[in-house]
Amino acid sequence: MIRQLSNIDEDVLKELFKRRTSIESVMGSVKLVADDVRSNGDAAVKKYTKQFDGVDIESLEVTEDEIYNAEELIDYETIGHLEAAIENIQAFHALQLPSTETWLxxxxxxxxxxxxxxxLSRIGAYVPGGMGSYPSSALMLVIPARVAGVPEVIACTPPRKDGSIHPLTLTALDMAGADRIFKVGGVQAISAMAYGTGTIPKVEKIVGPGNIYVTAAKMYVRDSVEIDMPAGPSEIVVIADEGANPVFIAADMIAQGEHDVNAMSILLTTSRLLADAVENEIAVQTAKAARKExxxxxxKGIYVVKDLESAAEVCNFIAPEHVEIMVRDPLSVLNRVKNAGTVYVGEYAPVAAGDYASGANHVLPTGGYAKTFSGMNTMQFIKTTSIQVIDREGLEGIKDTIIALANIEGFDAHARSVAKRFE
Incomplete structure (x- = not known):
């Protein structure tokens, strides 16, 4: 359905663009699992792997033989595509490194x-899996950590019904540089990496997307470990004017919709004619899609706004995971977009490019968290420590200010720690 969005009121926008899922709705059950894993380690992990995944796991860690056998199942052409993606991802994330390790x-x-x-010393990458295979997520998580210089990267991914990891996911993790890989998914995997078990080591940071339970688990364990960001169902906002191609727009909106029934696809356009064309095209393309249901x-929502400034304002309110800009003067809109996980500019810049091969990262904040969180990047794995080199002349130049402010705050010992040096 097409709506005319003339009143950009916060209450109106809140109602229109309300997300379907809520972390709080599952937090109770997440706490029970996480606390059990914290107390009972491997035994709890195996229990919940059997309960939730239907798999009775004897050994949680993937062996070298399993990795070798998985790679033997992957054809050379696919290996070549993985290598091409790895090269681009490494190149882009290397550009994010600071130019020097230390500066003064x-x-x-x-x-x-x-x-x-x-x-960081050790990080944990969570790669979704189970029935599906997401080698691209494996690359997007492990490679930036390796580029940043993290010495140990472990990975958890759900097992299939036969207890194995999908060969593509396993191969991608190995090619990206994961040190240890565990056949564990869901809340139990997040909890195991956060608290440590007999088999799975405790990490300093957990990164990676997942369903609402995984996201809730990441939020719950933050008292013990840092996380990258909350990441939930996929989202896209397309900003387009009358000159945009409705076929491309519909294709990109549908592409996000095939992820999840809770995914969100929005078009903000200044043209009613384009809105009508996109609505028709969505119906045509959806009918032919493999994941039609x-x-x-x-x-999916199509909204006609009065101008591109209004479109950018609405987009910033939504703070979506992905933004595509298809207008005659994209720079003017790009400069107005402040809240987004990633922005694609131009009709030949679909989200799928960043999902797989452009080199930018596809692990991004959703659910409005793009207002405060950044997407996955190299600096997520690097700590910054300030350095202060001060000699007598330098301290003397600021001592009166230090002593005065310390006394104002009632910290006499702070003031004396400076004054003593000049008595």
Whole structure:
């Protein structure tokens, strides 16, 4: 259905663009599982793997033989495509590294301030799986950590019904550089990496997308481990004017819809003619889609706005995972878009390009979290530490300010720690 969006009121927007899923709705059950894994380790992990995945796992860790056998099942052409994607992902994420490991600059005579960069020691990558295979997610999680210099990367991914990991996912994890791989998914995997078990080591940060239970688990364990971002059902907002191609727009909206019945696809356009054309094209393309039943249930909305400034304003309110800009003057719109996981510019820049091969990362904040969270990037795996090199001249130049402010706050010992140096 096409709507005219003339009143850009926050209450109206809240109702129109309300997400279908809520982390709070599953947090109770997530806590029970996470607390059990925290207390009982491997035994709890195996119990919930049997309960939720229907798999009785004896050994949680993937062996070298299993990796070798998986790679033998992958044809050379597919290996070549994985290698091409790896090369692009490595190149893009290397550009995000700081230009130097440590820097110092004099900001005042006798005072040099700077920063040093240190990669995290061990991170955990969660790759969705089970019945499906998502080798692209394996690449998007492990490669940035390796580029950042993380010395140990472990990965968890759900097993199939026979207890194995899909050969493509396993091969991608190995090619990307994962050190250890575990046949565990869901809340039990997040909990195991957060708290550590007899087999699965505790990590410093957990990264990776998942369903609402995985997202809720990541939020719950933040007292013990850092996470990348909340990541839920896929989202896209397309901003288009009258010159955009309705076939391309419909194709991209449908592409996000095939992920999940809770996915959200939105078109914001200044043209009623384009809106009508896209609506018709969505119906035509959906009828031919392999995942037709999922696409039909996913949320889709077409909104006609008065101008592109309004479109950008609505987009910033939604704060979607993906934004596509298909207008005559894309730079003017790009500069107005502030809340988005990633932005694609031009009619030949579909979300699928970033999902697989352009090199940018596809692990992105959803559910409106793009207002405050960044997408996956190299710096997610690097700590910054400030450095302060101060000599007598430098301290003398700021001592009166330090002593005065310390006394104002009632910290006499702070003030004396400076004054003593000049008595």
């Amino acid at each position: 600059t004099e900001i005042y005579p006798g005072i040099r301030l700077g920063q040093k960069y240190t990669p 999922i696409i039909e249930k996913a949320s």
